[in-house]
Amino acid sequence: MNAQDRPKFGKGVKLHRGSDGRVMLLVPEGALVLNRVATVALELVDGERTIAEIAHAVVEQFEVEPERARGDLDVLFDRLTERGFVRRVPAAP
Amino acid sequence: MSSMREIRPLSLLCELTYRCNLQCPYCYNPLSLQSYREELATREWCEILSQAAALGVVQAHFSGGEPTLRRDLATLVNAASRAGLYTNLITQGTFLEEALLDRLIESGLDHVQISIQAPHAVPGDRIAGAVVHDKKVAALRRVRERDVALTLNCVLHRGNHDAIGDVIAFAEEHGVERLELANVQFYGWAYRNRSALMPSLAQVQRAEAIVAAARERLRGKMEIAYVLPDYFGEFPKPCMNGWGSTFMTVTPNGEVLPCPAASAIRGLRFENVRERSLREIWNDSPSFTRYRGTGWMPEPCRSCDRREVDWGGCRCQAFLLAGDAGLTDPVCSLSPNHQIVVSLRDAVESTELVARRA
Ligand SMILES: C[S@@+](CC[C@H](N)C(=O)[O-])C[C@H]1O[C@@H](n2cnc3c(N)ncnc32)[C@H](O)[C@@H]1O
Numbered sequence: 001m002n003a004q005d006r007p008k009f010g011k012g013v014k015l016h017r018g019s020d021g022r023v024m025l026l027v028p029e030g031a032l033v034l035n036r037v038a039t040v041a042l043e044l045v046d047g048e049r050t051i052a053e054i055a056h057a058v059v060e061q062f063e064v065e066p067e068r069a070r071g072d073l074d075v076l077f078d079r080l081t082e083r084g085f086v087r088r089v090p091a092a093p
Numbered sequence: 094m095s096s097m098r099e100i101r102p103l104s105l106l107c108e109l110t111y112r113c114n115l116q117c118p119y120c121y122n123p124l125s126l127q128s129y130r131e132e133l134a135t136r137e138w139c140e141i142l143s144q145a146a147a148l149g150v151v152q153a154h155f156s157g158g159e160p161t162l163r164r165d166l167a168t169l170v171n172a173a174s175r176a177g178l179y180t181n182l183i184t185q186g187t188f189l190e191e192a193l194l195d196r197l198i199e200s201g202l203d204h205v206q207i208s209i210q211a212p213h214a215v216p217g218d219r220i221a222g223a224v225v226h227d228k229k230v231a232a233l234r235r236v237r238e239r240d241v242a243l244t245l246n247c248v249l250h251r252g253n254h255d256a257i258g259d260v261i262a263f264a265e266e267h268g269v270e271r272l273e274l275a276n277v278q279f280y281g282w283a284y285r286n287r288s289a290l291m292p293s294l295a296q297v298q299r300a301e302a303i304v305a306a307a308r309e310r311l312r313g314k315m316e317i318a319y320v321l322p323d324y325f326g327e328f329p330k331p332c333m334n335g336w337g338s339t340f341m342t343v344t345p346n347g348e349v350l351p352c353p354a355a356s357a358i359r360g361l362r363f364e365n366v367r368e369r370s371l372r373e374i375w376n377d378s379p380s381f382t383r384y385r386g387t388g389w390m391p392e393p394c395r396s397c398d399r400r401e402v403d404w405g406g407c408r409c410q411a412f413l414l415a416g417d418a419g420l421t422d423p424v425c426s427l428s429p430n431h432q433i434v435v436s437l438r439d440a441v442e443s444t445e446l447v448a449r450r451a
């Protein structure tokens with residue numbers, strides 16, 4: 001994904017926060033347990049915010065290097081996009 | 094307090110009814126359906142769904158039999174959705190008319206899985222025992238047009254294995270984003286018909302190459318889940334992710350099973366939600382605790398490195414094939430009973446199929 005892409009969830013994909021605080025991404029054939037970085041990032045996925053904005057929020061919250069945050073998010077979003085769980089809405093022209 | 098991670102179910106399979114208008118000879122439903130006629134009432138299912146959510150379950154799957162035969166299906170989907178559960182309908186699609194589909198989606202349905210018997214009416218309708226292929230195609234189209242996720246499922250066996258490429262083409266043609274190619278698993282009617290359903294080694298090998306090529310070609314467009322055939326691997330599958338570790342099944346009459354095929358295991362008594370809560374049954378019924386974890390394991394599992402990878406395989410298969418649910422799954426090449434599987438696999442000659450009936 002590019003920095004200005006705005007990711008959104010595919011059909012049948014949603015976040016679930018359990019009563020114990022555990023956050024999962026529920027998908028058609030299962031549930032993926034999310035770590036803290038993925039949780040913060042995916043809670044911001046709404047088809048409006050850009051990858052750059054999401055990365056910025058992660059940097060703020062976890063005090064990590066911007067490079068590193070972008071790298072982690074690229075891996076996360078690539079995986080989810082490949083399986084159709086996240087779709088990219090290209091940057092407005 | 095125990096320091097062990099609490100074991101909690103994530104997924105609840107609601108087998109609403111075993112009634113069905115089709116007669117697939119590969120159906121894993123139990124052979125004797127008489128004892129399941131006293132189906133749970135709507136309010137009993139609603140209670141089960143809210144108990145499940147309180148226990149940590151996050152996904153409810155509605156299946157059967159044919160779940161759309163229950164008139165209260167939309168009410169149950171709604172109850173699950175309001176309890177915060179992800180809702181999945183597993184159907185063969187013959188009753189998925191516009192009105193029902195719209196009602197289900199309004200009730201909060203997240204995902205629909207539709208099964209076909211083959212990519213075309215011939216031999217699909219013969220396998221199903223009814224003229225239904227075109228109805229399924231119409232249902233697929235209806236689901237595609239709506240805001241709900243879709244998976245297409247096709248059970249593979251000797252009679253349709255060679256059409257695997259056509260199944261993939263059918264899925265592409267219908268814009269399906271997720272395809273589940275499920276090699277027949279030998280329980281219920283499928284166990285009864287296993288020698289006629291067993292694919293040949295040549296079919297299995299050919300299928301693997303076709304699936305690998307299709308995955309490459311369709312990456313990012315269609316996800317293909319290919320469930321390996323039961324009797325062909327070197328090691329068994331991690332059945333249910335370990336007995337009593339994440340899954341629960343409730344049968345039409347309220348029995349709670351660790352696996353949908355478990356009713357085949359004679360000598361194991363399953364408790365009923367009409368008598369005890371889901372939580373009690375999950376936590377300490379003998380049926381759930383018996384094969385949970387690794388403590389029950391005999392050799393060769395007990396000292397095997399894979400014991401927390403595949404959990405010793407499938408208990409139902411161990412019972413059906415070797416006569417004791419507490420043995421290593423005979424599918425495992427290390428099992429002393431593995432020869433049983435080898436000879437079943439090699440005995441691919443019977444062709445007589447017995448259609449499922451009520
Ligand atoms: C028992 S069916 C019930 C739902 C519905 N009647 C249907 O057939 O789609 C549940 C799912 O399991 C699949 N299935 C049935 N028998 C099977 C078997 N022996 N092995 C693997 N999958 C099977 C069906 O294709 C369907 O996707």
Ligand code: SF4
Binds near residue numbers: 159185
């Ligand atoms: S697998 Fe076939 S016979 Fe069994 S419940 Fe589904 S449609 Fe009916």
Ligand code: SF4
Binds near residue numbers: 328395404406421422
């Ligand atoms: S011996 Fe048991 S644990 Fe080891 S691979 Fe076989 S089934 Fe799995």
